[in-house]
Amino acid sequence: MIVEAPYLMFLGDVPDQLAAKTAQGIVDWRPEWCVGQHRLPGCKADLKLPDMSIRQAAEAGVRTLIVGVANAGGVLPDHWSATIVEAIEAGMDVASGLHARLASKPAIAEAALRHNRRLTDVRHSNETFATGKGTKRPGLRLLTVGTDCSVGKKYTALALEKEMRSQGFDADFRATGQTGVFISGRGVAIDAVVADFISGAVEWIAPAAAPNHWDLIEGQGSLFHPSFAGVSLGLLHGAQPDCFVVCHEPTRKTMRGVAHPLPSIREVIELNIRCGQLTNPAIQPVGISVNTEHLSEIEARRLVEALEKEHALPATDPIRFGVGSVVRNMLNLYPQSKAA
């Protein structure tokens, strides 16, 4: 999936800020792509972007209208269609993170056809991929893996991209989830791909690159999650990472949505190495990323220090302490990659 910037953020008339979480994530990480917002009467979300009409946005060069809001049931309300059709008629593509497909509204489907505009439903994959080949391809790759779902894998990969670019590395975030696709303008919601093509889709997401180029690949789920481990393993094999960062939420008692306890960080390291060696024999951990939002500053600092000692790896909370220590370790292990 490819979503072309710059974006106009369409918020509809959602009832609160939380419903615009995806849109907010895009603004946080790609402020330079987000030209404005378009809200309907009654909208209670605000991205602090200039409010724009469709015409103003088109004149400002917007290429894509982003429907980056969550809605009860993921549906597309009928009274949003007119705005979407207006954007298509003004020359924009439309990309949506809703469960309902854009083309399920005949007016939208028909307008897109008439004006030859692209409708992208980020939660659905219409693309057909080859099956994964597992053949080593050039370029360096890092994958964020987890003890569980929703422990900061996307955030960590994006924080690494930002830090590495600021230090002069040639590094790109690679998206495997819907918010990530909007943020990078490219990628696949890997959990929506047909099972046979998981690793093949990841090979497309992170293709052959220059030898010192870094792909920072957003992980999904956990090899230890009974619902989603298949996705995580296909992602690991397709990513064929040179290295990985383990992401963790220390206060969680059971894995998300099920009754299973969390694995230890050591187990996660061992199993990712064991399985990842299939497509990259040199795979190794380079850091630990902990989401310490439920800990005090002192507790957080104690925890990352203890983890560093226990695993002989840099440990950090990207939000509290940044990811400089992880990047230093990467530079130490892959010194040639900075020269690029």
Place this chain on the structure above:
Amino acid sequence: MIVEAPYLMFLGDVPDQLAAKTAQGIVDWRPEWCVGQHRLPGCKADLKLPDMSIRQAAEAGVRTLIVGVANAGGVLPDHWSATIVEAIEAGMDVASGLHARLASKPAIAEAALRHNRRLTDVRHSNETFATGKGTKRPGLRLLTVGTDCSVGKKYTALALEKEMRSQGFDADFRATGQTGVFISGRGVAIDAVVADFISGAVEWIAPAAAPNHWDLIEGQGSLFHPSFAGVSLGLLHGAQPDCFVVCHEPTRKTMRGVAHPLPSIREVIELNIRCGQLTNPAIQPVGISVNTEHLSEIEARRLVEALEKEHALPATDPIRFGVGSVVRNMLNLYPQSKAA
């Protein structure tokens, strides 16, 4: 997916016997369900079943017309539609293993709607499953796993079902691939499911059962196959098997479709235990199933004896030597399951 027996096997006008491989597999394992065959002029395949008109088959009580042939490109030739429509009008459901969907032909879609008949495309999944929960459910389960794809996992599970039923076990083959779905009349082509629902679909395929009932679950792929390991891991977690049989083809040099060498049987045992413990801590191997078709009788016998010694497990070729030794081991380890 549910396919109701008895079946009429529709062979179209395929040019050779190989094109009817799926249909032949159904006849081999479920002769009692296969009432007859229907062939168009020029058909070069023959299942050695009575040739029947659609009317004769309907009068004989056939419930489903099975399109169990492979075709160049998996398409549904236009000149097959009339026969399929005739079967629908005679009251039959239709189930197909082609890539092309039955309903892609308007005449077929319209007839099914008008007569309220079910069209099943075994290669496609329209069902929505819950995500896997990983909660232990009652009943005993065996999964066939592999060093590679296409090494006899379906055959081994079916051979175990036949042998166990003949010995009075309460045992059911559970299908995870298209031929298996036709053979068991129920199941899901697991590689066609959306990635997020692999383990959830397997929980549906092999649901809670009586404590001494055996599900013999058809495995797919291999944890060591770089294209399909995600499917295999989701299947392992969803199946939560008490035990597994490792299937192997000893003359294969690289894994199917890729350049990777085959893993050892020991590696396959270790990784399936390591990962399978997540949803069934008591998981253990109970046998090794070797496809020795490319070996002489003497070589085959030497190989299975060597494997038995090396792994302290019964080893066999189900076709050459039967699966009695594996079932004896299962009875030894789960003696209560025979009493059922």
